[in-house]
Each structure stands twice: as C-alpha cells, then as structure tokens.
Amino acid sequence: MAPCMESPTSRSPVAYLPLFTSLALGLAGLAACSKPAEPAPAAPAAAPAAAPGEEKAPAPAADKPFTVGFIYVGPKGDYGYNQAHSEGAAQVAKMPGIKIREEENVPETVAVQKTMESMIELDGASLIFPTSFGYFDPHILKLAEKYPKVWFLHCGGMYVEGKHPKNVGSYFGYIDEAQYVAGIVAGLTSKTNKLGFIAAKPIPQVLRNINSFTLGARSVNPKATTAVVFTGDWSLPTKEAEAANSLADQGVDVMTMHVDSPKVIVETAEKRGIFVSGYHANQSSLAPKGYLTGAEWNWGKIYTDYVTHVKAGTAFPHLLRGGLKEGFVKMSPYGAAVSEETKKKADAAKDALTAGTLIIYKGPLKDNTGKVVIPDGTSQAQTDVELEKMNYLVEGVVGKIPS
C-alpha cells in the first residue's frame, strides 16, 4: 500500500497540516479577491470590450491593436484539425494592425468559457475564433450574451438566424468535395482496389466524407471498395495505429481518415509501404513516399475575410459555408506516386466541382445494404440540408455504422 496513506490515519495530529495550509491559501485567495472587488468589479470587463464597435459601429481607434483570439481543442502542431486552424491564424497575424492570441488544448468544458473570457478581459480581444465544434452550445452562446460587443465566430456552421445572439457567426466547409477528388486519386492509384478509411465517430459529417471518398474512387474504378473502421473518438492514436495496421494486413493499399490528428495513420501507412491520402492539413512531410494528396481546410481565407469585415464594421453573413469554389477547402499538392493521367482526371473533377457542374450525391444511389437512399432522377447538391443528416454508407463501403 502506498506509504503516504498511513500518515493521515495513524498519525492524527498531522491532520492539522491541511487546516493551516487551507487557512494560508484561503487568506491569500481572499486578499486577491478583496482588492479589485472594491472598485466596481465589472469595470475591467467593459473597458477592452467596448472599443471594437457594436454591430455597425465605426472601426476601432487606430492606435490600439485589434486583438483576435484563437482557441484550439488540441495541440496546434497536431498535423491535423488544430494545425489547419493555427495555419489560418498565422495568416491573420500577418495582417497589419492585428495582434493574435492563441490557446491550445482547451477542453469543451467551462475551461473554454474561461479562456474566452480571459482573452476578452486580460488580452482585450474583440474577436474570438473558438475553433472546436463542441464549443458552440452552451459555451459560446453563453459568453456571447455576456459580451455583446465581442464577436464570436465558430467553426461548425451551427448559427441559426433569430435563435442565436447577433454577435455570433459560424462557418464551415464542404470538405467532402476534396475527399471526392482524393477518392479519384486513390481509386486510380490502388492496385488491390481495396481502400481504407479510418473514422472517428459515425456522425453525418464523417459519413459524408467516407461516402464522397468512395463515390470518387468508384467513379473512376468501379471495382474499388472502401473498408471503414470507426475508432470511437476524435483522438485515439493507439487505436488509429491498430486500425491502420489491420487495414494494411487486409490488403488495403490506399487509406485516408477523418480523425483529429492523422499523424499516426499517415506514419503507419508509410511504414507499411502503402499509399495514404491526408486530411485537415498537409501531412506530406510525414510520408514523403506514399502521400498521394489530401483534403485540406483553407481557414486562412475565411479568417482574413472575417477579420477585415469585423474590423471595418461592414455587414457580413453570420453563416458562411463553402467548398472548393469558395476556396474554403483545398487539395494537398499531388505526391510523387500520382501518375500524370490520374492528375488529369482528378483535376477535371476538381474543376467540375469548382464550377458547380458536378453533383456528388445524385440518384440512383444505394447504400451498402442495397437500400435506395437517393432515387433515380433526384439529386442532392452540395448545400442540400438532407446531406447534413446523412446516416448511411454508400454501396462500395465495407463496414457498418455502429449503433
């Protein structure tokens, strides 16, 4: 048994230790509390937040830097979701008169509320980008009501006009378009016709990526199938490595993923000598031989646009969504293993998606149990809300949605 366990029980007088520590610390805490409490505690809150303007107020005074806060749910060097956002933040930092403040590894708990508040109170931030999906409800909504003069722009596309505070905005990209193009590259590069997809959770966004990737692959290689593995959570490196190895063992020779940090999967694929297509950010440095391409976010564009709007006080849409056409998502540069012919076909699809002439989800479309999910003659374009509720895996996907 742990030796320290004995002391509080057998040597009871030592029990006074905590009492006094608590007193000491308590006093320290009280001292800290009471000092600023006297001159109106709310005062510091209002001061920095007041400057950047109400809804359509003029631009803030030029002498004060405009502070923008970025909050990430994981490490910003994760080769994935958070790195993509952090790269966008770096572009904002280059804008004149802008100061950025970043905080990583902020969980979706009261911690993020405190981080946002701390950015407003202590750093004087007037615009905050809380970048994790789970920050929105209730955390952002709560803070937005408390600080009506600060902008909260959230990644996830969840803003509803009339329901949510006016100083909140939400943006998201149709990254499944990029996965469709990546699927074409994968379908043409695979020799075994077996593709692999390592996914976190069976939620609509993830299912849509799996399906688009598979549809892209099968549009050029009807024999291609995608074996899917759900790991159950956004960041489980050991499970992801196991899944990558097991897919490689099954003969999969191109894999892609939808997890927060694709690092382990990309590295495992490279080690196993198979091809890999990235996600979120560019992982080509992790797999110089096997990296084909990848579906990447292009947050830099959205962030610089937003900052320009907010700083100038001009009106802009609260809900921003876009795909390849709007420049919200992009493809990683093709790797060495991609043939010229493959590049041509992939580029053609990319151009068609950019032009809006290619619709990924059109009937007749069957799921992998044979049920028709989109009947012949109908199609669901990129912005169709039906796609946001996706709950099936298309024909050609090997695996099923865990219930």
Place this chain on the structure above:
Amino acid sequence: MSQPASRLDFEAVLVPLAAIVVSLALFGVFILCNGVSASSVYYEMYRGAFGTWFSTQNSLTRAAPLMLTALCTALPAHLGLVVIGGEGALVLGALASVVAAHLLASFGPWVVLIGMGLTGAAVGALWLGMVGALRTLRGVNETISSLLMNYIAIGVFKQIVEGPMRDPASLNKPSTLPIGDANMLGSLPGMDVHWGLVYGVVACLFSYVLMRRTVFGFSARMVGGNVRAAQLSGISVTKRVIATCMLAGAAGGLAGMTEVAAIHGTANASLICGYGYAGILVAFLARQNPLAVIPVALLLGGISASGGLLQRSLSLPDATVNVLQGILFVVILASETFYGRWKRAPAATVPAPAASVVAEVA
C-alpha cells in the same frame, strides 16, 4: 483545536509550504533552461490565477469539480484503499442526473435539481460501492478495479448517449436532450462561479467531520490503521469499506451532476475531460485529508487557470503548467519524509528550521 498542537502544527504548515516554494523554484529553473524569464512566468501565473477578480473566479470555478472528485480518492484512503475511480463515478452520475431531470421535468426547477443531485450521487455511490464490495467480499484490488471501471463507465456512457438517449437534433455531436435553461444551476450571488463550489466545500467539510469527529470515521480509520485490530474490536470491515466507497462515489456523482446542471445542460462526451483523474492528484497532494482538499483544489484550479495566459502572453506550450503540476506532485510526495523530524525539538522554535527545510529539499 485540541492538545498536542504546537510543534506538529508548525510542521504541518511548514512542510507543504516549503514543498510548494521548492516546486516553484525548480519550475523556475526549468523555465530558465527554456530561455524564458522566470519572473515574467511567475507574474503571469499570478495574474492568471489570482491577480484579478476575474482570474480568482476562474480559479474557483476550475477548483469546484476537483474538490468533489478528490474525495473519491481521499475518503477511501482513510481505510487504506487507493481508489482512482472518480472519472467513472462522474460520468455515470452525470448521465443519471440527466435521466432524473427528464423524469422530473414537470415538477419545476427545485425538484429537478434536488432529484438530479440525489440521483447523480446515488449512481456514483453504487458505482464506487461496487469497487468496495469487490475489494472486501472478493479480494479484488480496488485500484485496478476502479481504474478499469472508469473505462467501463465511459463505454456505457457513450453507448447510451450515442444510442437510446441521443437527441436526434444533435447530429454531429451526440448529446442527450437538454435539461432546459430553467432547470440550470445558477451562479453564486455576486460571482460568476457556479454552486458546484459550495457543494465541493460542504462535501469536504462534511467528509472531514465525518472522518475525524465521528464514531464512523474513527472506526473507518481503525480499519485503515490495522484491519485485524479493527476486526478484533468488533468493527465490520465490510460495512465500513462499502459505505466509505459509496460516499466517495456519491461525491463523484455529484460532481457529474453539477457539470451537467451548471455548465453543459446536457450529457455528452465533453463531460469526459479528466476531472476524475485530476482529483486523484488533488487527493494525494492534500495527503488524503478532506479539509486540505479545499486549498489544494484551489491551488490546482489556479495553476490551470493561469496556463492559458502563459500560452497566450509568453507563447509557452500548454504542457508548461503540467510540468509545474508534475514537479509539485513529486516534491510534495518527497516531502513526506520530513514529517516527524522535529518531534524532540522544543516547541516554538519556528524560524530556525524553516530555512533548513528549504535548503535540504533543494
């Protein structure tokens, strides 16, 4: 308090304080090695943790769940058990409290909140009660079982939240139906700190009184001191073990309930954020004393509150504050060896050994 106070009191205050000072000094060396000014780090930490009214409230809010989850480890420790199942008790307590909220929704906020608290605590109690029962009836190591039961609890939690209790509208972040704004637990008057802090403090005080000032506590500590002696004195070890583990679980379940009722308003995977594990650290730093849990939770709350500011104003990595926590943990455990060194020394020779402690540890 009572009789043989003076010299042991002095020791009980001095050793942990010296350990904290030494930890901060070692942390400063670590910071310097990384080419950052240690004084600016200390200043930012102070500013982020207790420097302003806002920071103080931030620290208090972060300390609230840690007080409750620390009791999951600190209470069974009185019986000589190392239980680390706070995370499991928290998530299942949270889930149960949401069920209660929905069942009682028609009775109004007061009934809902009381029902949530009782249900959350009850489920947490059953969960860790099982750990106690396995230990005393089946001889299963309580540390291993409580650790493994955390994984089971999280698995069950996810299965239910993503399955039968899923709000169909929560497409991309599976959650249960919200308990409703009217049923949320509010803030303490004049503060932006939720009532969970009061629950935590009250639970710690209650646990302290229970363990130090009641017959139950005395008998429980007897079990911890010497099981055979306790049995010979006619104490039912089984009952004490199970009851104490249940109390510990109730604290964890209550932590889950406050997270739901004060913060999230629903149960989803965001609840699984390691409060249960952080509680283990708090309990050990508090040397398993329920009263010491309060200041230690405040200290750790302050450290985590200051972590963000270190990242933002000094561009230090997030792991910086984890390093400080690690150093604190090691130094405080090492400082255990300094207790009892001055037993024969006359009372009230306060200043002289003070310096030597620091010197020896450093």
